[in-house]
Amino acid sequence: MSDRLRRLVVGRLESLERAGVLQLPRPAKPGSNKSSESLAEQSPSREEFKSPTLEMLQQEVASCTRCDELARTRTQTVFGVGSPKARLCFLGEAPGADEDRQGEPFVGRAGQLLTKIIEACHMKREDVYILNMLKCRPPGNRNPLPHELANCRRYLERQLELIQPEFICCLGAVAAQNLLETTVPIGKLRGKVHAYRGAKVVCTYHPAYLLRNPAAKRDTWEDMKFLMREMGVEL
Numbered sequence: 001m002s003d004r005l006r007r008l009v010v011g012r013l014e015s016l017e018r019a020g021v022l023q024l025p026r027p028a029k030p031g032s033n034k035s036s037e038s039l040a041e042q043s044p045s046r047e048e049f050k051s052p053t054l055e056m057l058q059q060e061v062a063s064c065t066r067c068d069e070l071a072r073t074r075t076q077t078v079f080g081v082g083s084p085k086a087r088l089c090f091l092g093e094a095p096g097a098d099e100d101r102q103g104e105p106f107v108g109r110a111g112q113l114l115t116k117i118i119e120a121c122h123m124k125r126e127d128v129y130i131l132n133m134l135k136c137r138p139p140g141n142r143n144p145l146p147h148e149l150a151n152c153r154r155y156l157e158r159q160l161e162l163i164q165p166e167f168i169c170c171l172g173a174v175a176a177q178n179l180l181e182t183t184v185p186i187g188k189l190r191g192k193v194h195a196y197r198g199a200k201v202v203c204t205y206h207p208a209y210l211l212r213n214p215a216a217k218r219d220t221w222e223d224m225k226f227l228m229r230e231m232g233v234e235l
């Protein structure tokens with residue numbers, strides 16, 4: 001079984017388990033008269049079959065109003081950008097003012113720095129997938145609130161389930177701690193490979209932090225070299 005297929009199967013089984021499906025029906029034997037109704041009883045809920053593609057999920061997100069304040073104040077939702085078959089996803093925190101205006105993640109000054117980091121790793125933005133924990137801009141660029149992260153998590157999980165990246169690079173403490181469901185500081189999460197549903201996760205500083213603290217760029221470059229070694233990419 002290929003790595004991609006294995007991750008797909010593991011992700012699907014975990015998703016079914018979360019939906020409360022703890023047993024899968026045996027395939028009916030040829031000639032069996034088992035009714036379709038009883039098979040339907042054992043099938044996952046309709047909820048599980050929502051948004052079978054990234055495009056459909058993006059449409060679902062665009063009309064989401066689960067976070068009252070964010071839905072009222074956003075210009076638009078910011079879903080994600082890049083290759084839907086990317087090996088590597090960059091995961092940030094939430095859209096800022098530029099992203100809210102343009103509808104694309106990481107397009108402001110921090111985004112331009114991220115683009116430089118990606119290019120320094122001999123890749124282009126189109127080769128990877130870039131997304132945020134939250135799909136709507138928190139007003140005034142405040143930190144996402146816990147209930148907002150919880151509301152948006154279903155979209156993030158489904159998005160990653162559809163992309164099936166081999167690697168996820170968390171940018172900053174909010175993304176790293178929320179994806180990995182830990183309170184360990186970002187400094188201690190760096191330099192290690194973590195796991196998220198079959199994907200390998202590495203953590204580094206958010207580009208916005210690097211703009212405020214240029215000395216930390218050296219650490220982020222070390223994290224990128226570590227990530228590229230894990231991916232088998234020569235720098």
Ligand code: SF4
Pocket residue numbers: 061064065066067068070071077134135136148151152153155
């Ligand atoms: S942040 Fe996510 S859950 Fe909240 S309104 Fe926006 S799309 Fe919906």
